[in-house]
Amino acid sequence: MNAVLELVSVNRIHGKGETEVHALRSVSLKVQPGELVAVMGPSGSGKSTLLTLSGGLDQPTSGQVLVEGVDLAELGNKGKARIRRTSVGYVFQDFNLIPALTAVENVALPRELDGERASVARTAALAALDEVGIAELADRFPDEMSGGQQQRVAIARAVIGERRLILADEPTGALDTETGEDILRLIRARCDAGAAGVLVTHEARHAAWADRVVFLRDGVVVDESHPTEPETLLEQGVGS
Amino acid sequence: MSVKQALLALLEEGPMYGYQLRSEFEQRTGATWPLNVGQVYTTLSRLERDGLVEGSASDDEGHVTYRITGTGRDEVRAWFTTPVARTHPPRDELAIKLALAVTVAGVDVGEVIQQQRSATMAALQDYTRLKRKDPGRPPEPAELAWSLVLDSLVFAAEAEIRWLDHCEARLRRAMTERPAVSQVDQAGQDTHTREGTRS
Numbered sequence: 001m002n003a004v005l006e007l008v009s010v011n012r013i014h015g016k017g018e019t020e021v022h023a024l025r026s027v028s029l030k031v032q033p034g035e036l037v038a039v040m041g042p043s044g045s046g047k048s049t050l051l052t053l054s055g056g057l058d059q060p061t062s063g064q065v066l067v068e069g070v071d072l073a074e075l076g077n078k079g080k081a082r083i084r085r086t087s088v089g090y091v092f093q094d095f096n097l098i099p100a101l102t103a104v105e106n107v108a109l110p111r112e113l114d115g116e117r118a119s120v121a122r123t124a125a126l127a128a129l130d131e132v133g134i135a136e137l138a139d140r141f142p143d144e145m146s147g148g149q150q151q152r153v154a155i156a157r158a159v160i161g162e163r164r165l166i167l168a169d170e171p172t173g174a175l176d177t178e179t180g181e182d183i184l185r186l187i188r189a190r191c192d193a194g195a196a197g198v199l200v201t202h203e204a205r206h207a208a209w210a211d212r213v214v215f216l217r218d219g220v221v222v223d224e225s226h227p228t229e230p231e232t233l234l235e236q237g238v239g240s
Numbered sequence: 241m242s243v244k245q246a247l248l249a250l251l252e253e254g255p256m257y258g259y260q261l262r263s264e265f266e267q268r269t270g271a272t273w274p275l276n277v278g279q280v281y282t283t284l285s286r287l288e289r290d291g292l293v294e295g296s297a298s299d300d301e302g303h304v305t306y307r308i309t310g311t312g313r314d315e316v317r318a319w320f321t322t323p324v325a326r327t328h329p330p331r332d333e334l335a336i337k338l339a340l341a342v343t344v345a346g347v348d349v350g351e352v353i354q355q356q357r358s359a360t361m362a363a364l365q366d367y368t369r370l371k372r373k374d375p376g377r378p379p380e381p382a383e384l385a386w387s388l389v390l391d392s393l394v395f396a397a398e399a400e401i402r403w404l405d406h407c408e409a410r411l412r413r414a415m416t417e418r419p420a421v422s423q424v425d426q427a428g429q430d431t432h433t434r435e436g437t438r439s
Contacts, residue, residue: 204401205394208368213361225358227365
């Protein structure tokens, strides 16, 4: 199976000389279809850099970033913008919705920018809103919705058009515990349906929804944790 | 753990025999703290001795049914209205281990912390996997009870990871402020020395 996202010995150095900062040091990572990977680390560990590189918003100093087998460095700005509209979906902590557009218009925007007819894009956007459980809020503006609802809109925008890579940067940061869990459930469901996901978070409870948790320290992957098989867990009895 | 109060509280719902009590207990707590039948019967005979329950004569299959007494009901009420005592924190092996790791020579504290964090994270992933099974309807009371127990495990694991993160950050700060502290020094250098082998 081909990885949806692959980082090969990625280095990212910000600045030069005395002020040089090694944000990432030879990080390699593969995310397969259906897999959700969480990246944990303190601030300054390089987790946001990892995400921006994966989405083609930044370029590695050395090493390669491949999305569905395509090396992002070989694409021009146009090609990268296209990848971001069609293959990669971003979910941010502060939702990043456009305040002057309704929910359905926010979700349809990437499709329309891609040249799709407005009516077709709208139909797809309504389906995406339905998938995240808020079809009835389609015509509301962001400031008429709760944080949890706005984040659902952002997720709908991130998954519309069968995008196969979801990059989420602290998507639950501004939400309460239960709403945050609903958001994780949605991202998880999307990955279970075949997408690949990378979730950056400092909350262990949210990282635990992932199949793998990658620990970053000073730009280096120091460890990974995997759950045990659920069957053996049930046999042992939890906590025994 | 208070098996005694838990069994009494179950008997408030109606008379039961030992095996029923055990399965009711495990259904509501998801078998997180398995009870053996022997433990149930030992507890029941103590409760009977103290006048908190009454046992019936055994039926054809040899089952003795237990019924709660008035004193027993008072005991249950007192249990629910009294907070669990925190005066004697349970012995915490991890806290003790870390306290010793930072003071005993030659222990790689960073490694101790990361190993534990990874293991606790894996446990947290396991609990979350169990939570993922969403029945898609409002839960039955026993399912809700078990999911709350699961949440308690989730929150405890999360708290442990947060505490480990906090310990790591404090050790790093101590290292920069007092570079002569050899243990702390080791913890801080840990990630750099492993860079070549792990990445």
